[in-house]
Amino acid sequence: MSADDTEDLEAFRSRARAFVRDHLRPSVPGQSVGPLRNERSDDEELAAVARERQVQRLLFDAGLAGICFPRSYGGQGLTPDHQRVLNEELAGYEYPARIQAPTLSPCAAVLLDFGTEEQKRAHIPAILRGEEIWMQFLSEPSGGSDVAGALMSAVRDGEEWILNGSKIWTTGAWWSDWGLCLARTNWDVPKHRGLTVFILPIRQPGLDVHRIEMLNGSKEFCQEFLTDVRVPDSDRIGDIDDGWTVGTRWMFHERMLTNSPLVTVPAGATHGGTGTPLVEVAREAGHLADPSVRDLVGEARMLQLVERELRGRIGQGIATGAMVDQSAAIGRLFSGVATARLRTISFEVAGTTGAVWSGDDGERAHIGTDFLMRQVSCIGGGTTEMARNVISERVLGMPRERSMDRDVPFRDVPRGGSSPA
Amino acid sequence: MQLALSSDQELFRETTVKLLEELAPVAEVRRRRDDPSGFDADYWRRGAELGWTSLLVGEEHGGGTLGEHGLVDLALVAYEFGRHAAPGPLAVTNVVAATLGEVGGPDHRSVITDLVSGATVATWCLGEPPPGDGLGQIALQVRPEGDGMVLDGVKRPVESATEAGHLLVTGRTGTGLTQVLVPAGTPGVSVTPMESVDMTRRFATVAFDEVRVPSTAVIGVVGGADTQVERQLQRAIAIGTAESVGAMQTAFDLTVEWAFDRYSFGRPLASYQELKHRFADMKTWLEASHAISDSAIGAVATDSPDAPELLSTAAAFIGAYGSELLQDCVQIHGGIGVTFEHDLHLYLRRHTLDRVLFGTPAEHRRRITDILEREGGGR
Numbered sequence: 103m104s105a106d107d108t109e110d111l112e113a114f115r116s117r118a119r120a121f122v123r124d125h126l127r128p129s130v131p132g133q134s135v136g137p138l139r140n141e142r143s144d145d146e147e148l149a150a151v152a153r154e155r156q157v158q159r160l161l162f163d164a165g166l167a168g169i170c171f172p173r174s175y176g177g178q179g180l181t182p183d184h185q186r187v188l189n190e191e192l193a194g195y196e197y198p199a200r201i202q203a204p205t206l207s208p209c210a211a212v213l214l215d216f217g218t219e220e221q222k223r224a225h226i227p228a229i230l231r232g233e234e235i236w237m238q239f240l241s242e243p244s245g246g247s248d249v250a251g252a253l254m255s256a257v258r259d260g261e262e263w264i265l266n267g268s269k270i271w272t273t274g275a276w277w278s279d280w281g282l283c284l285a286r287t288n289w290d291v292p293k294h295r296g297l298t299v300f301i302l303p304i305r306q307p308g309l310d311v312h313r314i315e316m317l318n319g320s321k322e323f324c325q326e327f328l329t330d331v332r333v334p335d336s337d338r339i340g341d342i343d344d345g346w347t348v349g350t351r352w353m354f355h356e357r358m359l360t361n362s363p364l365v366t367v368p369a370g371a372t373h374g375g376t377g378t379p380l381v382e383v384a385r386e387a388g389h390l391a392d393p394s395v396r397d398l399v400g401e402a403r404m405l406q407l408v409e410r411e412l413r414g415r416i417g418q419g420i421a422t423g424a425m426v427d428q429s430a431a432i433g434r435l436f437s438g439v440a441t442a443r444l445r446t447i448s449f450e451v452a453g454t455t456g457a458v459w460s461g462d463d464g465e466r467a468h469i470g471t472d473f474l475m476r477q478v479s480c481i482g483g484g485t486t487e488m489a490r491n492v493i494s495e496r497v498l499g500m501p502r503e504r505s506m507d508r509d510v511p512f513r514d515v516p517r518g519g520s521s522p523a
Numbered sequence: 524m525q526l527a528l529s530s531d532q533e534l535f536r537e538t539t540v541k542l543l544e545e546l547a548p549v550a551e552v553r554r555r556r557d558d559p560s561g562f563d564a565d566y567w568r569r570g571a572e573l574g575w576t577s578l579l580v581g582e583e584h585g586g587g588t589l590g591e592h593g594l595v596d597l598a599l600v601a602y603e604f605g606r607h608a609a610p611g612p613l614a615v616t617n618v619v620a621a622t623l624g625e626v627g628g629p630d631h632r633s634v635i636t637d638l639v640s641g642a643t644v645a646t647w648c649l650g651e652p653p654p655g656d657g658l659g660q661i662a663l664q665v666r667p668e669g670d671g672m673v674l675d676g677v678k679r680p681v682e683s684a685t686e687a688g689h690l691l692v693t694g695r696t697g698t699g700l701t702q703v704l705v706p707a708g709t710p711g712v713s714v715t716p717m718e719s720v721d722m723t724r725r726f727a728t729v730a731f732d733e734v735r736v737p738s739t740a741v742i743g744v745v746g747g748a749d750t751q752v753e754r755q756l757q758r759a760i761a762i763g764t765a766e767s768v769g770a771m772q773t774a775f776d777l778t779v780e781w782a783f784d785r786y787s788f789g790r791p792l793a794s795y796q797e798l799k800h801r802f803a804d805m806k807t808w809l810e811a812s813h814a815i816s817d818s819a820i821g822a823v824a825t826d827s828p829d830a831p832e833l834l835s836t837a838a839a840f841i842g843a844y845g846s847e848l849l850q851d852c853v854q855i856h857g858g859i860g861v862t863f864e865h866d867l868h869l870y871l872r873r874h875t876l877d878r879v880l881f882g883t884p885a886e887h888r889r890r891i892t893d894i895l896e897r898e899g900g901g902r
Contacts, residue, residue: 414818415526415817419526424527491800
């Protein structure tokens with residue numbers, strides 16, 4: 103196959119199918135994906151990460167990693183249609199879930215958009231081989247939604263920068279390799295004009311990773327404390343003080359979620375889902391004949407299918423220019439709200455057993471705790487409130503919210519109690 | 524509506540819009556509030572000339588499609604019908620024409636010709652009176668007698684029953700379904716007008732009291748029409764979802780415009796975060812409705828195995844969330860939103876009727892569960 107001609111979709115499908123059958127294990131039904139359940143020991147988690155790196159490497163060696171990444175950086179240079187076919191062929195099989203978001207998108211996507219040639223060559227092939235897992239060093243303890251209000255400081259020292267501050271809500275930073283970090287390089291200009299983006303290894307002196315215990319006992323979310331961490335200027339992404347240009351695109355990639363053609367998600371896999379179909383939970387509970395339960399089960403499936411179709415429409419709309427990029431927030435809002443509703447429905451279907459269970463109650467034993475964590479879908483990855491701002495202001499063109507920090511040097515912007523002394 | 528139309532489809536949509544704006548503008552829709560038929564014969568014939576009634580009929584019967592699938596093209600008309608709250612029995616006439624083309628006999632050719640030309644309209648008698656009014660419940664009896672069939676039972680609501688030249692009646696013969704094409708005015712058929720929330724469409728109760736028809740009136744196989752009835756239902760629901768999305772789109776557009784124009788406390792409504800966030804929710808429901816309607820229509824058009832599930836998903840979602848969108852549009856308009864003078868109710872009416880015409884959202888949610896259960900839920 104020459105570089106000019108794109109592999110035929112059906113040929114690609116049979117190649118993908120053969121690989122999946124020969125090398126991958128079936129996914130385990132009922133096994134949770136993501137950090138939202140506390141059901142693995144650290145050793146098990148590390149083993150799962152190691153397996154995912156291995157699967158990513160297998161995909162790479164088979165020419166199935168980075169379908170829409172350029173060939174020059176180890177990708178396949180194929181089309182979103184090829185990615186869709188791969189997703190279909192992966193249905194029901196294991197896949198490197200932890201390496202998709204945030205490693206491939208937004209992190210690798212941002213590298214593709216803004217990285218230098220050296221940066222792309224150094225990191226994208228390594229990412230596609232499963233050697234580098236990336237985290238977003240974006241949110242800070244002082245504020246999650248007001249991303250441009252970052253307090254992480256980066257001070258120039260010759261050919262290096264010295265970073266001090268804290269980042270938070272990184273998923274699995276304790277087993278990850280690199281961070282994409284938004285920092286403040288100028289405090290004397292308005293907040294959007296004094297930011298710069300850097301990349302840095304997570305395992306290094308001066309960078310402490312603290313694991314946060316969530317209400318369900320999960321310790322996958324982390325907070326990082328950076329003390330005089332030195333980053334060479336060659337690891338800067340984009341121009342000095344122009345980090346908001348990078349940041350805007352970064353958040354676009356984040357809102358694209360699994361809509362991004364850079365990301366692999368087996369068809370039918372619901373991100374953050376429990377894995378066990380609700381109809382089975384209802385059957386297990388002995389309530390499947392109850393018409394009100396049947397209504398809820400149908401509603402749950404409806405929301406999942408609509409989310410899938412909406413994702414397709416937005417992906418197509420953005421790709422063809424029929425929709426503005428900011429329309430990605432529509433998908434983000436829908437998935438946040440729909441996922442929260444699914445948690446409520448599951449809890450309703452599980453009945454009392456969802457809240458008080460015994461060892462042999464199967465899937466229902468987890469559902470009440472999932473319900474406690476319900477709002478995660480509306481918080482993580484940018485809150486649904488921020489998505490609503492973006493949709494009304496950037497998609498519908500409604501007036502922006504008044505803010506107290508525009509056209510004011512950032513050091514003069516009022517900050518609440520969490521600002522550093 | 525699909526994001527990408529072919530140039531033929533775009534032209535077709537534009538000429539449909541032009542005709543609707545010329546012959547069925549809002550003033551005309553309002554004027555026909557108490558008109559017994561709700562639409563004008565010339566309007567219908569001119570729409571038929573554009574292709575409104577020929578898209579589900581093969582070329583051998585004078586029909587034809589623009590793109591690959593007639594239903595996808597027809598959905599464009601349906602979407603514009605919803606967007607303009609346009610009158611006329613679009614769904615039922617097309618459903619009957621398609622069925623006659625697929626399983627009708629030689630005797631029915633001239634009926635197809637008249638439907639395609641717009642000379643007449645036809646309707647489908649599916650639903651029945653309560654308590655037997657659940658989706659798919661059919662009790663009307665069609666029994667063979669001598670060299671013909673006898674129909675006995677009541678159907679409602681039947682769209683445009685007083686205007687229709689022919690009634691396609693779905694009844695029961697033993698355990699299977701039978702369909703019969705009954706000409707208007709056949710002895711024993713009585714049509715009693717009903718009232719409805721809609722202003723543009725007309726409905727009636729049609730009673731069949733020992734109605735005798737020749738065996739050539741049977742469409743398809745006696746007792747073996749179940750699959751065809753399901754296809755008809757799929758088409759009717761598909762067209763209904765496209766109409767509903769059109770109605771939602773107009774109401775949303777009107778309300779966005781209102782939010783920019785209307786000032787309170789010295790600033791436009793569109794500047795209030797509480798309202799902006801509700802517009803964001805509405806925009807999300809609207810795009811989701813477009814998405815699921817398009818994919819359901821595509822699935823029906825290609826006879827995809829997931830068509831029943833996608834259709835019930837579209838009907839359940841668009842039915843429930845469309846009402847929330849339309850009622851929130853009313854809320855944001857305030858008092859003017861519940862007046863007759865404002866146009867908003869035309870679209871609210873359109874959606875409100877479509878929400879329940881071929882199954883309620885709750886019925887469709889339970890149908891989804893039926894499908895999941897049949898498939899073992901293993902997805």
